[in-house]
Amino acid sequence: MGRSPCCDKIGLKKGPWTPEEDQKLLAYIEEHGHGSWRNLPAKAGLQRCGKSCRLRWTNYLRPDIKRGKFSLQEEQAIIQLHALLGNRWSAIATHLPKRTDNEIKNYWNTHLKKRLTKMGIDPVTHKPRNDALLSSEGQSKNAANISHMAQWESARLEAEARLVRESKLRSHSFQQQLSPQSYIPGTTSVHPPRSFDALKAWNGGWSKSSEGNGGTLSTGIGGDLESPTSTLTFSENAPPIMISANMGENSVPLIEFVGTSGSSETGIIKDESEHDWKGMANSNHLPENSVSFSSDFQDMTISMEGTWSPESLRTNSSHVHAGNVMEEGFTSLLLSDSTEQNLSESGKHSENSGGSGGGSGYYEDNKNYWNSIFNLVNSSPANSPMF
DNA sequence: AATGATATCAACCGCGACCTT
DNA sequence: AAAGGTCGCGGTTGATATCAT
Secondary structure (H helix, E strand, O other): OOOOOOHHHHOOOOOOOOHHHHHHHHHHHHHHOOOOOOOHHHHHOOOOOHHHHHHHHHHHHOOOOOOOOOOHHHHHHHHHHHHHHOOOHHHHHHOOOOOOHHHHHHHHHHHHHHHHHHOOEEOOOOEEOOOOOOOOHHHHHHHHHHHHHHHHHHHHHHHHHHHHHHHHHHHHHHHHHHOHHHOOOOOOOOOOOOOOHHHHHHHHOOOOOOOOOOOOOOOOOOOOOOOOEEEEEEOOOOOOEEEEEEEOOOOOEEEEEEOOOOOOOOOOOOOOOHHHHHHHHHOOOOOOOEEEEOOOOOOEEEEOOOOOOHHHOOHHHOOOOOOHHHHHHHHHHHHOOOOOOOOHHHHHHHOOOOOOOOHHHHHHHHHHHHHHHHHHHHOOOOOOOOO
16 A cells, blocks of 8 residues: 555656756755655656655765675675575664665575675575585474574564664664764664673683584573573474573573584583473473474574563565575585685684584584674674774 | 676565554 | 555666677
8 A cells, every 4th residue: 555656657757867957866865865755856856756865875975875896705605695684785884883674685686696606606595506414304394493592683683673673763864863864874873782791701601612512692691580481392203402591680682593413523502591491301391482493493482571572573574495404515515615715714703604514513513603693693783883 | 999798786576564543 | 444655675677888899
């Protein structure tokens, strides 16, 4: 409902913008702010529809846009965020603050997608096309279930992106009111979006021990029984993997990835919260408000409490690809494609990947994959551009 | 140099979500 | 609650640039 009339229906100009038009639009917005896009063209003396003006501004004229070649870090960010978020370019763009969603989308379609395809990796699923690395059906299903975690995170990122947008908008309007001429690109007066502090803890939580046959990973704060928790556990024939999304005091989903290696060498990484999930995993003592479902993963449990509401999980629109988390090595592999560039500076993400093989490194690879993504989103608050 | 193929990217289009009346 | 208005998103197109023959 309520679709605005198309430009050609009201005889407005279309196609490439002239420098004069750019100047008019720029001058008007610098002086008045964009206000209502619909009314802007008439006020600015442009024979364009508001939509066209908005697009020109957001994708080209905005002063806080970084143009030119994408850096290695940016490429890496795009690939990893795409693995997590799918084609949600605006959400991805939130973490590359000076890039527009359109630019990222174009770059993906013209460069990165092709590069992935060329390497035999499905750019949609981020899985190898022949599925060679997912040797068993169980692992595929494993990946599918891990995707629930990605969905949660995806939904959270989406909400975060929305907040950032709104904050920026408010900030920008405020600055325009104060001094239209003093607009400083890329600056905001608002607090950065909540970062994934817990995920940082999560990153630091990996360690090894010789205890038991599984590996666990946690935020290190999961022991807070008071906090709302979302816990997802599952297991299959292989030693169990457990993912727990734990809500912190500020309703920040804290993701615990309690992974296990097929190899006893990997051992358990534990912390004070371990007893919580262990109890659940080994018994039927599920917390209240939990949802259990089974698949070929024999046990999956999600507990939803506190403000971690289903409404916040707009998973229906999430394009999270089941297999992506299982293919940690591919991003690094891709970025290590020496035919394109020397990527030595990206060692941060690839140093531990150890290729994409299975075996004992399999879950270690997953860990690294998520570590890199969470590090990425953690380090990219909107007003502190990472690039 | 001419021509065709391919790559790039700005811009458009249609849809859905959100807001206002 | 329903209808209309506006905005933003993602997919796609088409003009231009670049490369290959």
